[in-house]
Amino acid sequence: MNSSRRGRHSLTMGGMPLNDMPWWRWRANVRSALHMLSDTAFHEQCWLAGVDGYGDVTDAVYRLVEDTWLDNWSAEKYVGTIFRDAVEAQLVDLAVLRVLRILHQVGPDAPVSAYLNHPGWPEAVHATREAHVRLCLNDGEDPDAPPRPLHALRALTGAV
Secondary structure (H helix, E strand, C coil), X not given: CHHHHCCHHHCECCCCECCCCCXXXXXXXXXXXXXXXHCHHHHHHHHHCCCCCCCCHHHHHHHHHCCCCCCCCCHHHHEXXXXXXXXXXXXXXXXXXXXXXXXXXXXCCCCHHHHHCCCCHXXXXXXXXXXXXXXXXXCCCCCCCCCCCHHHHHHHHCCC
């Protein structure tokens, strides 16, 4: 990941440089997932409507936990690399637990409506919203901006 230091101030998720964190690409994926999982208008206008380019709930959960292994250990492990402080880590841990509980109960191949109608979904949305807002504000960005499509995330992180 040391190659991420080149062009330090050119990579942003809005206004502020994102790559001031050592594992900024992972942070970008976590932030993208939290953003989509926390935005109820987005759920209706994109996920339920089947708009291309944003993935689905399972894709968002995968971005949240894929490289970080947050489904296996605490975000506290990543303070200073992905997360700026213990508060971010605690909020992300809570969000991960809420979302994974639903994923395990509903199943990874369920339609979007199955997640959104799950009795625990409002609690998961609340937890992901708190984490999203904290990370977004700590990066100097507007937490109420609409989620970006996945191609924008791939362009930002250099993913294929």
